[in-house]
Amino acid sequence: MTVESYGFDTLAIHAGQEPDPRTGAVVPPIYQTSTYAQDAVGAPRLGYEYSRSGNPTRDSLQECLAAIENGRRGLAFASGLAAEDTLLRTVCRPGDHVVIPNDAYGGTFRLFSKVAERWGLDWTAVPLDDIDAVRAAFRPGHTRLIWSETPTNPLLNVNDIALLAGLAHEYDAMLAVDNTFASPYLQQPLAFGADVVIHSTTKYLGGHSDVVGGALVTADAGLGEELAFHQNAMGAVNGPFDAWLTLRGIKTLGVRMDRHCDNAERIVAYLSEHPAVAQVLYPGLETHPGHEVAAKQMSRFGGMVSFRTAGGPEQAVAVCNRAKLFVLAESLGGVESLIEHPGQMTHLSAAGSALEVPADLVRLSVGIETVDDLLADLEQALG
Template identity: 80%
Template sequence: MDYGFETLAIHAGQEPDPRTGAVIPPIYQTSTYAQDAVGSPRLGYEYSRSGNPTRDALQEALAALEGGRTGLTFASGLAAEDTLLRTVCQPGDHVVIPDDAYGGTYRLFSRVAERWGLNWTAAKVSDPDAVAAAIRPGHTRIVWVETPTNPLLGIADIAALAGLAHDAEALLVVDNTFASPYLQQPIAHGADVVVHSTTKYIGGHSDVVGGALVAADAELGERLAYHQNAMGAINGPFDAWLTLRGLKTLGVRMDRHCDNAERIADYLATHAGVAEVLYPGRAEHPGHEVAAKQMRRFGGMISFRAAGGEEHAVRICNSTQLFVLAESLGGVESLIEHPGRMTHASAAGSPLEVPADLVRLSVGIETADDLLADLERALG
């Protein structure tokens, strides 16, 4: 039977415990498992790096929500990204990445993978022609996309880029962290792998760090699972349990994030202290039509450029009270940050450097009027 998103989030991979009837999957806080005989582990569990029932419940739920064949979870989003790269690529291969990629992703490519022998090109992923020009036939193994991008909220046409990648015999990898599987399911539009920092909207409460991969193809999923075990950057059972708890309320939280973000984006667009609002839900956003085609709604992330330049942007970030000055995003609480000096500082001086006057908001689920009043004070 086909179930709706919210039903899957609560039930997929999460049957009541057969021994006790517990309706919430237990935390299997164990490193090893008794075997019935030599080489005969019970239910296939032998060591928790290789498999853990709590982690398996989370992995199955994520695969169901993204419409993929295999879900795998990790200690962080970057651990998931690194495992993917080392599974799919080898020295001498090439990857296309966004020209405004998350700073940690850029650092992984430019300071770690490049030294390992991986080549990369940054391209404007909202422009399929730019992506096509960046692909190196015979060498490009991955077209790596964020949509929306972090922090400029650019929108990539997933279906169009899937066609370009597949024509070049490359994989399309979509970082779906900003949208979450509630708002967007890239595999349905042709993506081969979905990446998440589950720290963000999936966990949703700023209390656990994690990452995930969801593969559309079972064979690729098996290869990724082998490297997940061989490389060992897995999340522990308590972290998996916390993430699974957050996943259950993802749908209702995302609706509130979107409600609040839409009101705030409209307010910022009328304020004299704001030079430009970057939010795909606004009709003037250059990616609005594509976003409307592939997203349920437009998310809880907003970036804007301060009319008074960099120092004005920093002053706004330092002046809010409800919007907490902090890195990360996607929690129930609202956050504000200056990407150029915080999350994207690693890209300073590179082609991926973000505008100095940029402010990024992660809009939480507080009372919208309170958030608007907080921004009014800070902008004033």
């Protein structure tokens, strides 16, 4: 299908998902196979030889990912971190340098500090919303990549994608944007000059807390080919059933994100007036330092909300433990609402570092339940 001629929701449902030509099945089949019969030596049917290298179900997902991010090439992986690792090992070499956010996701920080550093990749963490700090961190000839999250996890800071892309390209570097929190429905970084978009498809794209996956989408076909080579060579691909589940989730991404945003806005308004809450972190608030940038590059402000408790770390932990409808669990982006204490859960790997998150911080992944029920749960949890 011609991507340019359709809206987002149409692409989410149809891109890469034409009815099966043999049976007419409306939903793409799960090609649960490891290998494929060949018509002759060196003559595989439709190019499929082995499912690490290519699988029709995964190809459907990859085509859909490229379409909804308005990119040239989409690639699916076994997890978000598998996608991140493949990107780093494709575009960087030992001795290269990367600028990362000083409030990066804990798993990303661990990948840089405990894995990539060991094979010779250097990195500097700076606030990416301070363009002067980013410029000062650059090492001309060595800085290969700016690594952005926007909004960030879990502090919900906002980076100006176009500004960062301009700076990266000025130094012949690339900009990679983790778009997991926003999803392609609310934000499309490639349109603002990013070179590659990263997703944990486990989150909003899958949307039902039942599948783990990752994705890369590129603006340039050549970079897409390089990444595809490393995807096959490194082998961290997702299986066909995981690809199928992710495709199923993407079909309803638009309608789910609308409800996530609606519910989050109600909860933000409630928390902003609650005496037990010291600060609410949400880009949709006009008082948020990144609000104007978020309004420029996002259609709405998302379903993730963080807040700091007036009673300090003990109260933050107590709120997480008292919640009932908000499930105490890591991850995010599913239809059910989740609550967590980042300092002791998702961002424990950053403890003791410059990227350590506040101990009084609570993170909410606002689901699509009846919002009055969610508000009542927060009321009793906040005490």
